Amino acid sequence: MDTELDSFAVLILAAGRGARMHSGKPKVLQSLLEEPVVYYPLKAVQDAGLKNVSAVVGHGGGQVETYLKREWPHVGAIWQGEQLGTAHAVMAARQWWEGFEHVMVVSGDVPLIQAGTLSDLAGKHLRAAPKCSFISFLLDDPSGYGRVVRLADGGVRIIEDRDAIEEELEIHEINSGVYIFDTESLSVVIEKISRDNTLGEYKITDAVALIGETEGDVNIVVSDDRSELLGVNTPNDLAVTAEILNRRIISGHMRNGLKCMDPRTTWIGPRVSLEPDVFVEPGVQIWGKSSIASGARIGAYSLLRNVTVGPGAVLFGPSVVSDSDIGGGAEVGPFAVLRGEAVVSDSAKVGRFVEVKKSRIGVGAKVPHLSYIGDATIGEETNIGAGTITCNYNGKNKSKTAIGDRCFVGSDTMFVAPVSMGDDAHTAAGSVVTKDVPPGALAISRARQDNIANWSARVKIDGKEKKDDEGN
Ligand code: UD1
Ligand code: CA
Numbered sequence: 001m002d003t004e005l006d007s008f009a010v011l012i013l014a015a016g017r018g019a020r021m022h023s024g025k026p027k028v029l030q031s032l033l034e035e036p037v038v039y040y041p042l043k044a045v046q047d048a049g050l051k052n053v054s055a056v057v058g059h060g061g062g063q064v065e066t067y068l069k070r071e072w073p074h075v076g077a078i079w080q081g082e083q084l085g086t087a088h089a090v091m092a093a094r095q096w097w098e099g100f101e102h103v104m105v106v107s108g109d110v111p112l113i114q115a116g117t118l119s120d121l122a123g124k125h126l127r128a129a130p131k132c133s134f135i136s137f138l139l140d141d142p143s144g145y146g147r148v149v150r151l152a153d154g155g156v157r158i159i160e161d162r163d164a165i166e167e168e169l170e171i172h173e174i175n176s177g178v179y180i181f182d183t184e185s186l187s188v189v190i191e192k193i194s195r196d197n198t199l200g201e202y203k204i205t206d207a208v209a210l211i212g213e214t215e216g217d218v219n220i221v222v223s224d225d226r227s228e229l230l231g232v233n234t235p236n237d238l239a240v241t242a243e244i245l246n247r248r249i250i251s252g253h254m255r256n257g258l259k260c261m262d263p264r265t266t267w268i269g270p271r272v273s274l275e276p277d278v279f280v281e282p283g284v285q286i287w288g289k290s291s292i293a294s295g296a297r298i299g300a301y302s303l304l305r306n307v308t309v310g311p312g313a314v315l316f317g318p319s320v321v322s323d324s325d326i327g328g329g330a331e332v333g334p335f336a337v338l339r340g341e342a343v344v345s346d347s348a349k350v351g352r353f354v355e356v357k358k359s360r361i362g363v364g365a366k367v368p369h370l371s372y373i374g375d376a377t378i379g380e381e382t383n384i385g386a387g388t389i390t391c392n393y394n395g396k397n398k399s400k401t402a403i404g405d406r407c408f409v410g411s412d413t414m415f416v417a418p419v420s421m422g423d424d425a426h427t428a429a430g431s432v433v434t435k436d437v438p439p440g441a442l443a444i445s446r447a448r449q450d451n452i453a454n455w456s457a458r459v460k461i462d463g464k465e466k467k468d469d470e471g472n
Contacts, residue, residue: 004126005119008180009100010050013089014038014108015058015080020234026060027232028108029067032242033249033269034287034305037232038064040111040245042072043270045104047115048122054096055108056080056089085201086177087193094190097183105204107177109232111241117228118178121221125180130217132186132208134179137223138172144233145174146205148220155212156220158205162198173222175205176229185215245270253278281317299333310346324356327363345380359390362405374398375417379405385429387412404439 018027028038038055045053051074057064058080065077080092090097090105097103102125106113117135125133136148142161147168149157158175159168189210193202212218223229227244230237249270250263257276260266265283268274273291280286281300288306292298296309299317307321310328315321319333326332327346335353338344342356350356351368359373362380367373369386375398376390388409390401399417403409407421410429421427422439431445 005049005122006051007101008050008052008122009097009103009183010045010053011090011093011097011103011105012038012041012045012053012055012075012108013086013105013177014055014064015061015083015089015092016109017059017083018109018233021238022235024060026064029060029063030232030238032111032232032238033245033267035270036067037111037238038067038108039071039270041106041108041113042075044113044115044118045106048118050104050118050122052100054078054093056093058083058089085195085199086204087190087202087207090186090204090207091190091202094187098187100183103181103183103186105177105179105181107231110177110229111232112228112230112244113176113178114228117223117225121178121180124219124221128217128219130219131182131215132179132211132217133219133221134208135176135221135223135229136173137176137226137229139174139226140172142172142174143169145231146177147171148173148175150220155209156218157209160197160203160205176223177231178229179204179208181207181211182215185211188215275311284317293328302333376401376403376415378403379407379423381405382407382409384409385411385413389414391416 014028016027021027021030029036054076055068057077061079068075068077078093078096080089121133121135144161146158146160147164149159149168149171151157186207189207192210193206195202208218230241232238232241246267249268250260250266253274254260258274259279262282266280267285269287271289272286275294277294278292279297281298283301284298286304290304290307292309293311295312297314299315301318302315303320305322308325310326310330312328313326313330316333319336321338323340324338324342326344327348329347330344331349332344336350337355340358342358343360344350345361345363347364348361349366349368350361353370354367355372357374359376361367361378362382364380365378365382367384371384371388372390374390374392378384382403382405391414392398401415401417402420404421404423404425406424408426410427410431412430413427414432416432416434419433419436421437424440425437426442427433428442428444431443433443433445437443
């Protein structure tokens, strides 16, 4: 199959403005489970084994091109200067697709399309060898979509909602926006497409009718999944497709062993990987390129983004973890915040109301309560007392704190960075540490305590006398 699929060019149409989104961001970059809309058709195309892929960019094209370069380096960007319609977009890429036997055209705004559907379409196209194939589907509410008008002579026309007459509007079979064209036939008919319609656009849908009239067969593949080809044109469409995608993703993970207490309130992005037997409590969100190992438990209302979680780790919710790694058997939260490449090593513990930024907590080390650890390393088996702060910022620069192995840091220690503490050292509670602490030493840095005798009795008498003065 590989070599056959090499005869396909795949053109993703991603130049449109998406006016109905009411957004400065192009439609194909709108966020859907924290990935751009266009991520999904690109992924389906990739999973279908189709390798020659380009995207037509235009509106906000710089942003789209930047995204493609970063995440899909093999996908070329072809510019459509002015957006005069879908056929105009296909025309912009003509030089490129003319080098292939077939061109598959996929709208950048159909995120629910699945790889199997694309390879099925390609397979059918190769077997039946028509000049054009496209996918249609049946919708209860077809409004907004192009209707598939099957003509008495066996021909077919696609008519847009806004151009349709009343009886055409009754048609529930709609055009998905996914087509395969024989490139020679498309080259011939694309020249003939006019912009004589309501919006004055060049429409790729007209190529379908023209091919049927002059070039040869058009094969319609009717999809039986009503949701797979929903287009994303409005904020409401984003919400509807997000829910469907999320459900699909969670079901997939559950088939592989995910225990999800409440799939309705759990959100998992498409690039998240879960080993079997992860347990997820209600209200959890896991985004980006995150991966969670077997036996881990993610507590209620936690938010994870670009995170790795090791085997058997427990995250008590709610906690917020981004761009960070949690080791095997570690315990984090509740109410912990880890960010900016924080590393919680195996069997370490980061507890309640602790924030860790760009720091490494060593194997078996504990930061159980109310601390800020920033730009620091904490050695193995070290215990950090409640309320400890690394003072990493002097208003201008960020500086580092290095704490050794097996240290005991007293509660409410302030480490004024840059500063370090050797292995097996201690600090006394309430110390402000401004000088390096040698290994094995105890650092005490606080005012000595004075006890003033009879203080409370004096305070009470003063109070009473005052009241008496006021005549009470
Ligand atoms: C299109 C189809 C419609 C189909 C529907 C399925 C046409 C004329 N109509 O309608 O029959 O039912 O998709 O979702 O094709 N684009 C460009 N350049 C342009 C215009 C659009 O790249 O000049 C891109 C858009 O970014 C989008 C795609 O083409 O990704 C489709 O355009 P859109 O305006 O969303 O078409 P629909 O009205 O949804
Ligand atoms: Ca659309």
